[in-house]
Amino acid sequence: MNPSRPAYAATHADTHVDESQSSLYTKVAWRLVPLLFFCYVAAYLDRVNVGFAKLQMLKDLHFSETVYGLGAGIFFIGYFLFEVPSNIILHKVGARLWIARVMLTWAVISGCMMFVRTPTMFYTLRFLLGLAEAGLFPGVILYLTYWFPSERRGKIIALFMTGIPISGVLGGPLSGWILHSMSGAKGLAGWQWLFLLEAIPSLVLGVVVILKLDKGIEQAKWLSDAEKRTLSANIATDASATTSHTFKDGFTRPMVWVLSAIYLFFIMGLYGVGFWLPTLIKGSGVKDPLTIGMLTTLPYAAAAISMILVGRSSDARRERRWHVAVPGVIGTVGWVVAVVAGSGNVTLAMIGLTIATMGVMTTLCQFWCLPTAILAGAAAATGVAVVNSVGNLAGFVSPYVIGWIIDRTHSTDLGVYTLAACLTMGALLVLALPKQLVNR
Template sequence: MNNNLDGLYKRVSWRLMPFLFLCFVAAYLDRVNVGFAKLQMQADLQFSDAVYGIGAGIFFIGYFIFEVPSNLLMTRAGARIWIARIMISWGLISSALMFTSSAATFYVLRFLLGVAEAGFFPGIILYLTYWYPAARRARMVAVFMSGVAVAGVVGGPLSGWIMKAFAGVNGWNGWQWLFLLEGLPSVLIGVWTLFYLDDGIRAASWLSEQDKLALEREIAADRTRQQHLPLARLFRSAKVWLLALVYFLCVMGLYGVSFWLPQLIKNSGVKDVFDIGLLSAVPYLVAAVTMVLAARHSDRTGERRWHTAGAALAGALGLVAATIYSDHTALALAALSVATAGILSTFPIFWSLPTALLGGTAAAAGIAMINSIGNLAGFVAPYLVGAVRDATGSTASGIYLIAASLLAGALLVVTAVRRLPGT
């Protein structure tokens, strides 16, 4: 029976995961391509590092405000329609960033991009709970989140090539072409979502009735171990707030790297934007492999806490080493690879904690709440590094602060996250 069930889940995974992975590659590329656009846009528009940091981070203010409502609306509208809506709207707004002409328009469009994308990531995490029990979920989240790494592998060289090859075409700058050409695929994938994605097990026409019943039994057994908290109690739950804090500290590391990686490589002595794009793919390629292996090991052993903390610690040490060797391209790139692999490996394992704890409406709101609070670090991290760089002329102090937040997250997971299921 277990072999039959493993085979069934393999079929489900081949149906769902490549598509969800593709969605996340498009989403993450549109979220962080501003890091590459900065290499040209900042000089063209005379933006300071602080202005860039605010613009990069204000995305997460809109994201924070609309995250919980978006996830609750998905439970009513259905995953297929709601995820399609998110992708189409964010693709259009991401493309519209090509019309940025001032700090004000930059801020407004980045804020609206956050509003449009709010609910996508927690919506997919919630969607995976419709299909997979907790014991199988970390590796699926890892496959989905490896889209971050692949967006880095593909996005770096692609972004560098677009900005170099299209500069001046039709009178537009390279960074304007970057926003246009990387935004439109999200719109097309959003339309595809309407025809491809199913709202859940019961709606899947490609499954037999026997298959549906087998999957539903697995999900039903899993939900008996979850807490179905009323929304009022959810927002007063110390466990949920603790998980949100841990996530915030880890996300500081993610966006410290995502928004500043091209600049850190440039600081090591690489000047050509295409070369920067190629080299920026290396840390993400290492991370793509590492995060899947770490999640598989965590699923196999059933241990979550030390896996999460160890990955965060590796990320912190990698950032420190990258800063120390910032003037040596090969050593800086090796350290950034360790940092990126460690940081990205924390997330699929981390998300096994709240999804094992929460069920029902509490899962939709709780996942969104943890994600929205945590992603406020996406505002804090780039602004912090940018402000410190403006004040000191160096990114070093800002990167050290990002590393310290990862260390704090690792310590908090080890010392405080003790009594949650699956830790």
């Protein structure tokens, strides 16, 4: 006689299911994300520590800013060439073996950077480093789609990608201390110690990946059979909502190439931070490498907080476009503040650089909710790699162009304005995407 009772029971049951699944996904996140996070911290540190090495390396080796910019950027040519093949191999052989291979290879090459003596050696090792590291980031993004449905990926991807700012929080003071304290030890320059010591974490983590990372849900011994069924059913349901599943789809869908263009604009901003932040801080009047290293922690720490908060908001609202575009515009404002108000003023420069870093990194982590909402299965393996590899060509263009501009104008201003314009273009293109396609 009471028609409300069944409705109440259904609501109560739904609430119980939601709580149970939230608990399960928390369990999965704690198992997977910390290890992947530390792998990315090590990867990003080995990729951009050349920005700190530059503070001593250029003088010791008599390199110009253009030589540095080309060497910093040529990493991404190797990265571009091997990105898609690397992700296809990962999809076939599994994350455990392939991610471990990636990490062990780049650790050795990164350590060998200490032997650089000529521009040719610099270019060669940076190219090989890109070749070795190709596949880690898109591979992890792909791997997370095996575990988390699209509506839960905003926060998870944000947590993983906080590895970028945390590598700055940890790596900035560490790099500054090595340059400050280790110069001349055992006959080696500070920048040589920098490359040698910062390669060690990648070696250790590569071994840990082999021992701890599961290939997928079915291989996870720490899950019960019921938990495996729940996770697999959610992934299957999520995949059924997409229309692209084959390797070919990841190459041929026009939207993949639109996303690649957007990501290219955003990456211009990212490597403005990664490769030039120490130089920009130095240009504001700070000279000691240790102090520069300590100051770089501020923008990166603020970015880590911003990434997590915006990721939670994006998942809660099931809205992706504005959560990508708005931080991009904020990053643009930060770059302009850093140039207009920050020249010679450390406080204003740090405010501008902090805002820029928050905007750039938050935009990037939320961007990866877009392609994974459109692509699934084999299409995700190729599509994510295509987007990442094409976008990362900006990692070649950005440092080279900015280095060339600095050599010609003896100022970073025009280069930074270029980064700001790229962020704005990327944000506008995101807002042009159909919201029904990406808001999942």
